[in-house]
Amino acid sequence: xxxxxxxxxxxxxxxxxxxxxxxxxxxxxxxxxxxxxxxxxxxxxxxxxxxxxxxxxxxxxxxxxxxxxxxxxxxxxxxxxxxxxxxxxxxxxxxxxxxxxxxxxxxxxxxxxxxxxxxxxxxxxxxxxxxxxxxxxxxxxxxxxxxxxxxxxxxxxxxxxxxxxxxxxxxxxxxxxxxxxxxxxxxxxxxxxxxxx
Amino acid sequence: xxxxxxxxxxxxxxxxxxxxxxxxxxxxxxxxxxxxxxxxxxxxxxxxxxxxxxxxxxxxxxxxxxxxxxxxxxxxxxxxxxxxxxxxxxxxxxxxxxxxxxxxxxxxxxxxxxxxxxxxxxxxxxxxxxxxxxxxxxxxxxxxxxxxxxxxxxxxxxxxxxxxxxxxxxxxxxxxxxxxxxxxxxxxxxxxxxxxx
DNA sequence: CGAGCGCTTGATTGAGTTCAAAAATCGTGG
DNA sequence: CCACGATTTTTGAACTCAATCAAGCGCTCG
Numbered sequence: 308x309x310x311x312x313x314x315x316x317x318x319x320x321x322x323x324x325x326x327x328x329x330x331x332x333x334x335x336x337x338x339x340x341x342x343x344x345x346x347x348x349x350x351x352x353x354x355x356x357x358x359x360x361x362x363x364x365x366x367x368x369x370x371x372x373x374x375x376x377x378x379x380x381x382x383x384x385x386x387x388x389x390x391x392x393x394x395x396x397x398x399x400x401x402x403x404x405x406x407x408x409x410x411x412x413x414x415x416x417x418x419x420x421x422x423x424x425x426x427x428x429x430x431x432x433x434x435x436x437x438x439x440x441x442x443x444x445x446x447x448x449x450x451x452x453x454x455x456x457x458x459x460x461x462x463x464x465x466x467x468x469x470x471x472x473x474x475x476x477x478x479x480x481x482x483x484x485x486x487x488x489x490x491x492x493x494x495x496x497x498x499x500x501x502x503x504x
Numbered sequence: 505x506x507x508x509x510x511x512x513x514x515x516x517x518x519x520x521x522x523x524x525x526x527x528x529x530x531x532x533x534x535x536x537x538x539x540x541x542x543x544x545x546x547x548x549x550x551x552x553x554x555x556x557x558x559x560x561x562x563x564x565x566x567x568x569x570x571x572x573x574x575x576x577x578x579x580x581x582x583x584x585x586x587x588x589x590x591x592x593x594x595x596x597x598x599x600x601x602x603x604x605x606x607x608x609x610x611x612x613x614x615x616x617x618x619x620x621x622x623x624x625x626x627x628x629x630x631x632x633x634x635x636x637x638x639x640x641x642x643x644x645x646x647x648x649x650x651x652x653x654x655x656x657x658x659x660x661x662x663x664x665x666x667x668x669x670x671x672x673x674x675x676x677x678x679x680x681x682x683x684x685x686x687x688x689x690x691x692x693x694x695x696x697x698x699x700x701x
Numbered sequence: 702c703g704a705g706c707g708c709t710t711g712a713t714t715g716a717g718t719t720c721a722a723a724a725a726t727c728g729t730g731g
Numbered sequence: 732c733c734a735c736g737a738t739t740t741t742t743g744a745a746c747t748c749a750a751t752c753a754a755g756c757g758c759t760c761g
Contacts, residue, residue: 651748652748652749681750682749682750682751684749684750684751684752685748685749685750688749
């Protein structure tokens, strides 16, 4: 059971077999079907999810009812509203399941306990936060400087994996354009005989 | 000397007077005039700056030579390319001085040393990273969902301080619009007799 | 005091949106 | 396994917001 998460923690966070035994009981693993909502805007995020298989996303819904996707999360990625989890504030976004998924669920107990047990986890966590910042910075820069086509090309090169597994309108939502516009961008790329894969 | 940074570290990072004595020698303080470039795109960021007085910014320059401001940094804020600093990669952006500033300069030695000395610093750092993520998430969401006017209104309410101290074209650059567009947004707001302060 | 920079204004263009509807694809039950 | 309804993607036409280009104004500071 949950081999994948264990492997991940040992490889990435420097957790030893002994340390693992001390925290394994705090971990919950679950299979969640497509469509499941794991976190709602306004709720406090009290769990962090690690995706073993499947695909999740986080997104906001604005006043006019439009969705804006903040993140996709496939195999071996994390997803949660870190701020809500950390600061205990109401979450700004939803998290739901795009593809039937197997996830590992970590709560505050886990976070506290593992930091007591394994100092290497704290270092890992810092690295993970820096990584999140890196991705967000890149995205902000792209939103400031690039048009629809460039954003799309950046997306498929950065997430080749995700590209084929989500409906196009979700990619459009992530890019900050309409599905119609993305369709046209793709038509134009095809016309110039661009080969995605 | 550098009272402000000392106070900040004691109040925010839980540094004690004794701990301070152990690291004070690693800290460098400097007065930098408007226009000074502290970090260049492509260079490795080897220092983190804490602003005591004055105003700094970080920004990218795209292929067509346009600047895109990522962050303003006024009193009691940090500025640096955290990723370049942390991962040792070439920096993606510039950091320069908008208003004559007094800054405190921290390097890797400092980071290492203070973490050895003060565990509370590590916790503070984690909190700071979460805070950075929070701001970036908010900004991404705004770039995805809001038009020029809404972004501007969000900006002046979030950074009332900065608004009055930087030229308008820099705010435009931060918002991802042209100076002309910002000028028109402001004219329109004035027409509807909107009072900023 | 003049040159340059920042801000404004106007006219025009253009990228992307909106609205509407058809075509393609998906998935689910019979 | 096929058929049918729903969802997704595509296409078209009109429109909108912001960008671009160009010119003028006002201020500052050298």
